[in-house]
Amino acid sequence: MRASLLAAGAAAAWSLPGLAPVMPSVSRVLGIQRRLEGEGAALTFDDGPHAQGTPAVLEVLERLGAPATFFLTGEQVVRAPALAGEIAAAGHAIALHGYGHRNMLRLTPNAVAEDLRRGQEAIATATGRMPTTYRPPFGIFSAGGLTTVRRAGFEPILWSRWGRDWSARATPDSIAARAAGELSRGDILLLHDADHYSVPGSWKNTADALPKVIEAMEARALAPVRLPVAA
Numbered sequence: 681m682r683a684s685l686l687a688a689g690a691a692a693a694w695s696l697p698g699l700a701p702v703m704p705s706v707s708r709v710l711g712i713q714r715r716l717e718g719e720g721a722a723l724t725f726d727d728g729p730h731a732q733g734t735p736a737v738l739e740v741l742e743r744l745g746a747p748a749t750f751f752l753t754g755e756q757v758v759r760a761p762a763l764a765g766e767i768a769a770a771g772h773a774i775a776l777h778g779y780g781h782r783n784m785l786r787l788t789p790n791a792v793a794e795d796l797r798r799g800q801e802a803i804a805t806a807t808g809r810m811p812t813t814y815r816p817p818f819g820i821f822s823a824g825g826l827t828t829v830r831r832a833g834f835e836p837i838l839w840s841r842w843g844r845d846w847s848a849r850a851t852p853d854s855i856a857a858r859a860a861g862e863l864s865r866g867d868i869l870l871l872h873d874a875d876h877y878s879v880p881g882s883w884k885n886t887a888d889a890l891p892k893v894i895e896a897m898e899a900r901a902l903a904p905v906r907l908p909v910a911a
Contacts, residue, residue: 697821720905723748729763730874733883737873746904754779754799761806768807773906775813784825839870846878856892
């Protein structure tokens with residue numbers, strides 16, 4: 681009985697950081713950033729680069745003069761290094777979303793460390809930038825993984841608002857409403873410029889929603905800002 685309780689307690693402790701995306705109090709206790717200091721709000725995009733989605737998002741950002749931060753996935757950077765380079769050349773901030781898109785709760789700390797190394801190396805080779813800011817796939821940290829991330833020199837970061845643009849039910853209007861409906865200073869918005877790990881074609885809704893999101897930011901006098909990532 682005691683062994684079972686100890687095992688259950690260990691499992692709960694290992695999984696606790698996984699609650700950070702939906703429980704701000706957990707995020708605060710663990711020191712995982714969800715919001716920005718200062719003025720403005722940050723547009724962030726996960727899962728790319730993507731052959732169609734990334735150019736579509738880049739076009740909107742350029743047309744509206746909005747900077748963003750792209751959390752790139754190493755395995756996708758290897759498949760499209762020139763596209764990763766285009767993101768950097770356009771002046772957007774570059775961060776790491778892992779090499780593979782795997783749930784950290786299922787990885788050992790050594791596996792997390794190797795994933796970070798491979799992802800960072802792939803991005804540095806393609807963009808000339810060494811990412812030191814990290815958001816895990818699904819936004820889920822494990823206790824051991826979070827320690828590994830910090831020991832590797834990465835700043836862990838999540839988000840304060842999201843568009844749920846990966847959902848099959850998402851529309852441009854629903855994405856904009858969720859991401860920017862109650863937007864405030866310091867918000868970090870989570871969107872996706874790729875459908876590698878979500879509903880096929882979901883990036884189209886994101887690209888169509890993006891002008892609405894930026895318009896909502898402007899209406900609240902919130903300038904789009906890049907996350908403070910190291911080059």
